[in-house]
Amino acid sequence: MFEFGPILRTLWRNKIGASLIILQSALTLAIVANATFVLQQRLQLINQPTGIDEQHLFTIDVKPLGQGLFSVGEIQRDTLELRQITGVVDASYISDKPLSGSYSQSNRNAQDDDTTFTISLNQLTTDPHGLHTLGVALEQGRFFNDSDMVRDLKEGKVVVISRGVADAAFGEGVNPIGQQITTFGLPPTGKHKQALKDSQLFTVVGVAADANITSVASVNDGVIFLPFYQPDKSVTYLIRCQPSQCNQLMLAVPQKLKQLDNHRIITGVSTVMSNKDELLRADHTMVVMMMAAIVLVSSITGLGVIGLTLIWVNRRRWQIGVRRALGATRMGIVRYFLMENLLVTSIGLCFGVILTLGLNQLLVEYYQMQALPLSYLLLGMACVWLLGLSAAFVPALRTTTISPAVATRSI
Amino acid sequence: MFTYYLQLAWRSIRRAPIISSLMILTLAVGVAVSMTMLTLQHVMSNNGLAERNSQIFALQLNNTGNKTGASGDQSQDTSSNVMPRSLTYRTVNTLLDNPEIAPHQAAMFSMHYVLTLPDSDLSPAEELIRATSRDFFALFGVPFIYGEVWSAKADDELTSVVVIDNTLNQRLFNGENSVGRQLLLDDVPYQVVGVVQDFMPKPSVQDLSMGAFGGNRHIYLPFGMVQQPNLLNNFKGTLSCQFHQQGVEFPQERQAQRDFILNNRCYWLQYWVELPDLQTRDKYVAFLSAYFDQQKSNGFFTQAFGYALSTPAQWLQLNNVVSNDTKIITWLALVFLIVCIINAVALVLAKLLKQAPEAGMRRALGASKTAIFSQSLIETLLIGVLGGVIGIGLSQLGLLLLRVLLAKDEAAVLHSDWLMLAVTVLMAVVASIVAGLYPAWRISYAQPAKYLNQK
Numbered sequence: 123m124f125e126f127g128p129i130l131r132t133l134w135r136n137k138i139g140a141s142l143i144i145l146q147s148a149l150t151l152a153i154v155a156n157a158t159f160v161l162q163q164r165l166q167l168i169n170q171p172t173g174i175d176e177q178h179l180f181t182i183d184v185k186p187l188g189q190g191l192f193s194v195g196e197i198q199r200d201t202l203e204l205r206q207i208t209g210v211v212d213a214s215y216i217s218d219k220p221l222s223g224s225y226s227q228s229n230r231n232a233q234d235d236d237t238t239f240t241i242s243l244n245q246l247t248t249d250p251h252g253l254h255t256l257g258v259a260l261e262q263g264r265f266f267n268d269s270d271m272v273r274d275l276k277e278g279k280v281v282v283i284s285r286g287v288a289d290a291a292f293g294e295g296v297n298p299i300g301q302q303i304t305t306f307g308l309p310p311t312g313k314h315k316q317a318l319k320d321s322q323l324f325t326v327v328g329v330a331a332d333a334n335i336t337s338v339a340s341v342n343d344g345v346i347f348l349p350f351y352q353p354d355k356s357v358t359y360l361i362r363c364q365p366s367q368c369n370q371l372m373l374a375v376p377q378k379l380k381q382l383d384n385h386r387i388i389t390g391v392s393t394v395m396s397n398k399d400e401l402l403r404a405d406h407t408m409v410v411m412m413m414a415a416i417v418l419v420s421s422i423t424g425l426g427v428i429g430l431t432l433i434w435v436n437r438r439r440w441q442i443g444v445r446r447a448l449g450a451t452r453m454g455i456v457r458y459f460l461m462e463n464l465l466v467t468s469i470g471l472c473f474g475v476i477l478t479l480g481l482n483q484l485l486v487e488y489y490q491m492q493a494l495p496l497s498y499l500l501l502g503m504a505c506v507w508l509l510g511l512s513a514a515f516v517p518a519l520r521t522t523t524i525s526p527a528v529a530t531r532s533i
Numbered sequence: 534m535f536t537y538y539l540q541l542a543w544r545s546i547r548r549a550p551i552i553s554s555l556m557i558l559t560l561a562v563g564v565a566v567s568m569t570m571l572t573l574q575h576v577m578s579n580n581g582l583a584e585r586n587s588q589i590f591a592l593q594l595n596n597t598g599n600k601t602g603a604s605g606d607q608s609q610d611t612s613s614n615v616m617p618r619s620l621t622y623r624t625v626n627t628l629l630d631n632p633e634i635a636p637h638q639a640a641m642f643s644m645h646y647v648l649t650l651p652d653s654d655l656s657p658a659e660e661l662i663r664a665t666s667r668d669f670f671a672l673f674g675v676p677f678i679y680g681e682v683w684s685a686k687a688d689d690e691l692t693s694v695v696v697i698d699n700t701l702n703q704r705l706f707n708g709e710n711s712v713g714r715q716l717l718l719d720d721v722p723y724q725v726v727g728v729v730q731d732f733m734p735k736p737s738v739q740d741l742s743m744g745a746f747g748g749n750r751h752i753y754l755p756f757g758m759v760q761q762p763n764l765l766n767n768f769k770g771t772l773s774c775q776f777h778q779q780g781v782e783f784p785q786e787r788q789a790q791r792d793f794i795l796n797n798r799c800y801w802l803q804y805w806v807e808l809p810d811l812q813t814r815d816k817y818v819a820f821l822s823a824y825f826d827q828q829k830s831n832g833f834f835t836q837a838f839g840y841a842l843s844t845p846a847q848w849l850q851l852n853n854v855v856s857n858d859t860k861i862i863t864w865l866a867l868v869f870l871i872v873c874i875i876n877a878v879a880l881v882l883a884k885l886l887k888q889a890p891e892a893g894m895r896r897a898l899g900a901s902k903t904a905i906f907s908q909s910l911i912e913t914l915l916i917g918v919l920g921g922v923i924g925i926g927l928s929q930l931g932l933l934l935l936r937v938l939l940a941k942d943e944a945a946v947l948h949s950d951w952l953m954l955a956v957t958v959l960m961a962v963v964a965s966i967v968a969g970l971y972p973a974w975r976i977s978y979a980q981p982a983k984y985l986n987q988k
Contacts, residue, residue, distance in 0.1 A: 138882060138971070138975075139879060139882055139883060142875050142876075142878055142879040142882070143879060145875055146872055146875045146876055146879070149868055149871060149872045149875070150872060152868065153865055153868055153869060153872070156865070157865065160861070185647060185659060187647055187649070187657055187719075187720060188719065188720040189719050189720055189721060191766070274785065274786070275785040276785065350785075353787065354766060355719075355766040355767065387647060387657050387658070387659070389659045400940070403938075403939075403940055404856065404858055406938065407858070407935075407938040407939065408858050408862070410934075410938055411862050411938075415862075415865050415866075415869065418562060418566060418869065419869055419872055422559055422562060422563070422869075422872060422873055422876055423872065423876070425555055425558075425559070425876075426555075426559065426876035426879060426880065429551075429552055429555050429880055429883075430879055430880065430883055432552075433552070433880075433883040433884070433887065434883075436887075437886075437887070481864075481868070484864075485861060485864075488860075489857040489860055489861050490857060491861070
């Protein structure tokens with residue numbers, strides 16, 4: 123029925139041609155499977171929700187001319203004025219631009235009686251409007267009010283932490299409100315209570331929902347919010363705008379700030395989305411490149427199979443004619459060519475599995491890639507199979523036009 | 534003879550236009566894709582300090598990775614040899630205080646200031662500035678146009694002097710000899726003591742701490758800037774501190790922060806040293822080792838002595854200037870090229886075997902095997918050259934696409950040079966020879982009798 127015998131014998135007589143297609147489909151599988159895997163990983167990273175209102179946020183950096191630092195009064199006046207502008211949902215002072223990849227991070231290990239306790243967090247200093255401007259929900263307690271804000275952190279009393287930090291510091295299910303914590307996220311419990319006696323302790327007054335504020339993928343436990351106007355040379359304001367108001371506000375806000383005080387320069391205005399895109403640029407590039415790789419290798423292999431099958435069909439016109447004259451149906455001939463293709467591709471895929479895993483192993487070893495899951499291998503195999511079949515289909519259909527009369531002619 | 538074969542080849546290509554253009558296209562795409570990626574690697578690994586490659590070295594000390602677990606080190610900014618990218622102030626200061634250990638040493642970091650001119654309507658702009666020790670210019674071979682480098686004293690204490698490069702001198706002072714003129718950094722006057730040629734290697738191998746292209750500056754300040762009490766207000770870059778003792782906190786006040794950074798294990802300084810010969814190098818390493826042991830005994834360092842001295846070329850590699858992503862894509866592109874070559878072999882083989890009767894006839898009429906072989910090979914060579922030429926066009930298209938995808942700095946340097954164009958054609962020709970060799974050999978062994986018989 124499937125004519126495996128004749129097909130194998132024909133292929134055997136055309137060893138080189140057949141083995142070239144076998145090798146080609148093997149390499150195609152290696153590229154398609156690995157590229158799809160990388161593509162999928164990067165897409166996952168790109169589409170991961172950050173939890174902040176990233177679409178409607180932009181930041182503006184202001185730097186005073188001269189040697190002075192920014193005064194608290196200036197910051198409060200600026201933010202108050204910015205909130206009055208129509209189209210502004212909220213505006214706040216913030217120490218690091220969200221999703222810009224620039225942040226201050228602390229990793230602390232502390233030894234309790236016999237367990238090592240690790241906490242890794244980002245410190246973010248902001249004003250009472252910070253959380254609302256970011257668009258992050260408050261899960262418990264309260265956020266800062268004006269009387270919490272200090273110029274010198276030594277005078278600070280309260281902090282707000284994200285859920286992840288609360289769980290890491292106090293344990294899941296423990297109510298963190300009212301608990302004590304350092305700015306590095308260490309609670310004064312157990313043995314390190316003694317060690318922490320010189321450190322400043324703050325009272326947790328609120329817990330914010332988990333969100334990736336500083337970088338796109340969460341690499342740590344979360345964020346600790348500090349109610350603190352850092353004495354600094356430059357200041358960053360975060361502005362949350364109403365839908366479709368951002369573009370207009372990105373012009374209006376610098377004007378307003380200049381109008382309030384002209385003795386300073388605006389060193390940068392950027393949307394949080396553009397920061398995010400910049401942070402993810404390599405991943406976007408990788409997505410496009412992997413798609414290009416898949417499309418290109420499929421087209422080349424597809425075209426190659428079409429070309430080769432075409433040649434094989436032409437070379438066997440006489441043979442086909444004879445078979446038709448001896449009673450083979452048109453569909454029988456088409457099926458013969460498709461079966462031939464399926465057989466060659468299948469052999470290729472067997473080698474392809476080895477090549478794919480080999481290539482993946484190299485990438486894992488040298489370029490910190492992850493091991494290829496089986497599902498991608500199977501998906502890749504299905505794709506290459508389908509590719510080979512559909513490419514062979516057009517030339518195979520051409521055999522239907524060969525009339526049995528061909529058999530009566532010589533070549 | 535060659536031109537005749539070329540004519541024959543051209544006729545043969547025209548006789549089978551679809552198959553032939555498929556072969557040309559296959560080779561062109563394969564070559565274009567791999568050349569696009571190789572060009573990216575080529576420009577990204579460009580070593581602007583290649584001339585001094587055997588003489589200057591970036592130093593790293595193995596004082597990370599504390600195994601006792603008192604402090605976390607995931608945050609450590611390390612290069613691919615798992616050593617910190619930068620050095621502590623204590624290390625750098627000790628080395629600079631002993632100028633006899635090497636002909637030139639340059640320590641550096643970056644600062645940001647608002648630049649203005651006194652009595653000028655020049656619009657204020659934020660400038661990134663290189664703070665460095667005076668040997669910087671000699672070490673990297675940056676010649677002075679006007680004036681000279683600041684005094685050794687300026688590297689130790691706060692001195693308001695500045696060296697600018699030619700580009701900035703053109704912008705601020707119309708290219709005149711500006712030595713003795715003043716410029717304002719955050720409203721503080723600084724006196725210009727020298728004007729140097731532009732030093733803008735791409736990638737900025739001298740300082741890769743702010744990205745592959747982020748280390749080139751137009752303004753140079755003396756290393757004595759570390760004495761500035763509010764150093765951290767103007768510092769720009771990566772700073773990472775490790776502390777072991779429980780209860781030690783990073784201070785919140787700016788001046789206390791500066792003191793903390795200078796006295797503790799904080800990594801933030803880039804450092805290069807010139808070591809012209811092995812003897813100097815050995816002596817330098819001996820000094821380093823003695824220093825390390827001494828600091829280990831007082832608890833500043835915790836690990837066994839280890840160091841790395843990297844040439845500019847090695848430094849580019851250690852800092853992954855050619856990213857892993859780029860390397861992965863390049864490998865995939867090369868595998869893709871192999872697919873294309875295999876595809877071409879299959880097509881050439883099929884096409885030539887169709888011409889076997891003709892070859893058999895020519896053999897019967899007296900043509901030698903060599904003649905048939907070379908004629909067939911010339912045909913595939915022609916296909917290869919055509920593929921290469923189209924491949925150049927396609928790779929330009931590929932570079933255009935890449936420029937859209939890459940960051941601005943990277944896109945700006947991404948151009949194929951003559952070398953890359955030559956390699957493209959060469960690659961296509963080699964690919965076509967590889968693709969044509971077996972089919973040509975096969976057909977040259979065509980049995981004349983067999984084909985005569987059939988006719």
